[in-house]
């Protein structure tokens with residue numbers, strides 16, 4: 001019932017990703033509330049599985065999980081040290097020379113890491129800047145020097161090798177822990193693993209980690225069922241009209257719960273009654289979705305939108321998006337159960 005999150009599957013996926021990079025430590029990316037699944041439950045479960053290096057996007061996210069993790073867990077903040085931010089107990093990944101100097105002046109004894117730009121041009125210290133501050137930055141003792149790949153989900157993309165070469169040119173021989181690979185980078189092989197890998201979406205059963213166990217089941221309660229005569233229409237703007245005597249179930253979730261209207265952009269979005277797919281019909285409303293259940297012998301109490309047959313990536317395809325976005329959009333009105 002509702003959103004069921006399998007913490008055991010998350011742990012198994014983390015261990016499987018960790019085993020793919022046997023020469024590196026595996027960290028765990030739990031930003032955006034552990035990709036929408038609940039960092040307060042997921043981070044301790046990943047600690048239990050063996051993770052000791054956690055990554056969040058924002059200091060506020062780090063502060064939420066800091067009390068839940070033992071002292072020997074390090075929490076890295078990917079956005080670095082933004083002005084006025086309380087970073088007690090957290091380790092910012094400083095991403096510009098200005099940020100480095102400001103943070104070091106403000107908190108000379110606080111631990112920090114360095115984020116380099118190896119070509120993605122999103123966040124991080126650029127090669128020329130790094131040349132200028134490298135000696136001083138390394139003398140200050142960073143815990144980690146990392147960078148991020150732009151195209152790791154496309155193994156053949158030439159940017160992967162280019163970014164690898166750029167990262168090596170900036171970091172070979174520095175004698176500090178290095179990290180380049182997220183889920184996609186782990187799958188690119190050992191050249192990309194360095195000392196620490198940073199799996200995110202693969203832990204949660206998403207592509208590009210094809211061998212992951214499914215983590216999320218989402219079932220929606222059927223509120224009402226009705227008979228619709230041929231020629232009658234259903235939902236906003238009457239986009240669906242019955243061609244035969246039909247039975248329509250209305251379930252309690254909609255775009256306010258992360259099931260975007262755009263999921264109806266392409267035909268044949270299904271909800272599932274066990275093994276049986278049932279087409280979603282009409283518009284997705286804020287709180288309601290209508291489903292054609294005419295072919296079911298009996299209408300169940302709930303219909304599934306995410307299950308082993310329709311995972312986050314399959315659902316994402318309907319709306320022209322990615323599994324990451326489906327996960328991080330999962331709403332807060334579902335009852336959440338953790339296995």
Ligand SMILES: *Cc1c(COP(=O)(O)O)cnc(C)c1O
Nearest residue numbers: 029148182183198199200201202
């Ligand atoms: C989000 C993120 C990750 C995790 O990426 P996945 O593709 O989800 O594995 C790792 N490193 C950085 C810098 C990120 O922003």
